[in-house]
Each structure stands twice: as C-alpha cells, then as structure tokens.
Amino acid sequence: MKVLLRNPRRELDVAGPIQVHALLDRLGLNRESVLVIRRETLVTGDATLQDEDDVEIRPVISGGLA
Amino acid sequence: MIEIRRHNAGFCRDCFLHHCRQQVRRTIDDFDMIDADQRVLVAVSGGKDSLALWDILLDLDVDASGLYLGLGIGDYSDESGRYAREFASSRGAPLTEIDLPADVGFDIPSGARRARRVPCSACGLSKRHLFNQAALDGGFDVVATGHNLDDEAAVLFGNVLHWSEEYLARQMPVLPASAGFARKVKPLVRLGERETAAYCVLRGIDYIVEECPMAAGNKHLWYKEALNVVERSSPGAKAAFYFGFLDRARERFACAEGPAAGLASCSRCGAPTTGEVCAFCRLVERATT
DSSP, X not given: OEEEETTTTEEEEOOSSEEHHHHHHHTXXXXXXXXXXXXXXXXXXXXXXXXXXXXXXXXXXXOOOO | OEEXXXXXXXXXXXXXXHHHHHHHHHHHHHTTOOOTTOEEEEEEOSSHHHHHHHHHHHHTTOEEEEEEEEOOOHHHHHHHHHHHHHHHHHHTXXXXXXXXXXXXXXXXXXXXXXXXXXXXXXXXXXXXXXXXXXXXXXXXXXXXXXXXXXXXXXXXXXXXXXXXXHHHHHOOSEEOOBTTBOEEEOTBTTSOHHHHHHHHHHHTOOOOOSOOTTTTTOHHHHHHHHHHHHHHHSTTHHHHHHHHHHHHTGGGGGGGSOOSTTOEEOTTTOOEESSSSOHHHHHXXXXXX
8 A cells, every 4th residue: 555654755655454553553653643544534543454545644743832 | 533542532523523622612611711702813824723723713603813924934834824825715714914024024944043043932932922913903802822732731841841930830721911912822722633633634624734844853842752652651641741730730830920010111012021122023133134
C-alpha cells in the first residue's frame, strides 16, 4: 500500500495486510500523535489495512509557542 | 470511527462532532468565557485548532468573526491564509486580515533575525499585540484562541520544569479584560489536538497540515512529544496534569502574578506597558531598521 507521511511530506510502500497499530509501531510513530486516514475518513487502531489501500498518516502536533 | 483513549470511548462521526461541541460548550459555561450577547474575535491561523474553534463557535450560535495575521513566512503563510479565507467563505463568516509585512513593515523570518529574537517569540509577541489591538479597535468583547489541551499541558510542563511562577499564575483558560487588554479565552482546552484534527477531517475542513518552518525544534514541540509518550502508557495523564493544576495548584501562585496596576501607556501606540515603549513597538523598531 502507499503510505503518505507529512513533515516532511514523503511516501512509502508497505506490504499489506497490516493492522494500523502494527504499521504505526513499525514506523516508530506514537498513536497519540497521529491520525490515520483512508479514503478521506479516519481509521481506528484495530483496523486492518489492505495491500491496495492508500493511507495518510497525518501528524497532529503543531505550533510554536504563541 | 475515532477512539479517544482518555475517555475510554469510541465515537461514530456524528457522536464525535457532538462530543466536541459539548466539550467547548461546557468549557465556555464552566469558565464564564462568553456571554450570550458578546462579540468574539477568533484568532485564525489556517490551522486545525483555530478553524475547528471558529466552526464550533458558529455552530453554538456565538457571534464570532475571524482575524487572520499574515506573518510573511513564504509559502507557509500564503497557504495558511488561503485556508482561512476558504473557511470564512464557506461559512459566510466575516474575516479581517492584517499583513505583517505590508501593514507593519516586517516579516517574521527576517524581522526576528534583525531583532535577534527567536522567531516563535517574535511571532507570539506580534500575535498577542495585534489581536488585542484589533479586538479593542473593533469593539469586540472577547478574543478567542485555538489553544487546546496539548498546548496548555505543554506550556504547563515547561513552566513547571523551570518553576516560572509568574507564568504559572497566569495559566488560566480565561484572562479577564483590564485597562488596555481585551478578555482572552481558550475554549478548546478540553479537546486534545488529535481531537481537533479529527474534527476537521470529519467536518471536511481543509487546514494547513505542514508545520510552520520556523517552529522546527522548538521546546514546545518537544514537551508535547514527551507528554504524548506518557499519554500513550497512561491515557488521561495530560488532562489530569492540566486540570489538576487548575483545580489544586494555580491559586498557590496567584501572589506571583505581575502587577496589573501601575502600567503606563506606550508612548508610541498607547498599549499598556511597564516601560516607556511597549515590547511590540520595540520589536517593530528593531525588526525594521
């Protein structure tokens, strides 16, 4: 599957099927710091992503000290 | 579906949107943030928090206008402004803009460099001053900002690490109006930024996802990452830390609060200041020469 990552923007190829939490662990990402989006909707941690999916992992941490 | 582990709950789309609106309504009521007939100026950045806040306030029938401050940070500012305008247009809500380079005379990257300030510091000072001034000039009762639970917990974490007593005394989701200062409120403090991001995705609100290039490596982001490591193992830790401070500890620092009385007017802009010239006018002078 294609996995879009941000900050910086880049794309990875990852073999499916794989559970969302396992994908985040593999990429070293904290589930509290990201949303996983497939077909413009949110995916929960226990969902299984398939090889043909396009997935975005969107960081949610933002902001300078304003 | 979205799972919010600190509530030990999963929500469908409609229930989650309802949850977000309820959390903001509860915060406004609990902290007496906004009266029914008051006009609110929302500080809009084009990011998820300020657009989610503006959207929720409008849905709660609050008279909320937006103010976008163009910071002159290249493509990042161009894109942020576009998202702010698109949202305002989609909701038919009034948006005012101030462009720092055109209207004040400097942009954040080069102005901060000339003034020998950290960019986030110059940016924060500019926002505080210009949003406050715009609220006073425009006759708004309240300035609302999109600071969320993660923002407030991270600031608290930094203030505790350094025992910054004066800042701890002022760390409230409401700062009352006083001479020269508009009332300031943070209605999103019961929502984490994962929730505000999810709110925007589920509402179809486009926002700038890319991080500000000036913020890379700042301490505030480190503190957020550190707290999320704790949160992952102990869901609810951030909320317990922040609201526990408000409930049990903040008043102990009240005596450290700076003197509200005794402020003079800036000789250049008239804003309240402890010196002859306010911090923002000093920044402008150094950033433009």
